[in-house]
Amino acid sequence: SYLAMRWAERPADGEKTYGYHRAGTLAAFTNAFVLVLLSLWLGYAAFERFRSPVAVVESWMIWTSVAALAVNGGITLALVRGRENLNLRSILVHNFGDA
Template sequence: MAATLGLVLAEVFGGILGRSVALLNDAVHNLSDIPALGISYLAMHWAERPADTEKTYGYHRAGTLAAYTNAFVLVLLSLWLGYEAFERLRSPVEVVESWMIWTSVAALAVNGGITLALVRGRGDLNLRSILIHNFGDALSNVAIIAGALIIHATGARWIDPLLGLAIGLLVLWSSAGILRESSHILLEGRPQKNVRGASVVSRRRPPRAQSSRARPGYASRRMRAPARLD
């Protein structure tokens, strides 16, 4: 989180001096990583806590709740970024390309390193939300660098707000899938995998041993199937 905070300050500084809305939007995007990482860190620890008298099923859904919270915040943030970029498209300003390039190079090194470190944990929904988030950050850094080079070569000022709009759309697209999947789990939706196998096993039981109500669900990374036997 310390590296992310330093990155945010660097992008704000570079965005102000370079008059780049894309860089400032990316700084706000990276700023959302700080509470996201904090929530996810606490969620991973809560998920390991045993069940108690109040939480009789344990805390295994803490990570899913954190993923939902992160994705919801990102959806709101992407809408705001898109509005700001649209306003700048209507009134473009001169930017300093050198500040955009060197600040984005430093940001790319940080975001790329975090993304590579999280690749192994992509099977976990909570970690995948952070992975996608940081991967989007790295892509936006690459886009800003390329855009700054094009602005320097052509003088097309509209490229900077266009990049800001693209960053907002990228955040919206990447977070929508996690928001949909995490809400599906929190609302006790049926798992998309292994349901057919569970139904086959149920049909093979004797009539009196069959469950009258078997509802497969999620339990952390595993599937559970609570049932009532007649």
């Protein structure tokens, strides 16, 4: 997404006479597609976990969730300023949902 954002800022040239501003839209579509695939995979893994449960180590689970909350919260706060860019907005919504 960051690379697409940087690429979209490039000016028009002889080959791309309208510029590269659609790179952000393509990156947002790619992000959405990858999220759908990951959601399907996660749903399958959860179903398999229900079929054959495994013991959970509570301390690992708590500290991992605290670290993930801190990282996703920081990313969300950093991306709030880029709400007008569709690519950054898709990342913002994703990270807000995670946090």
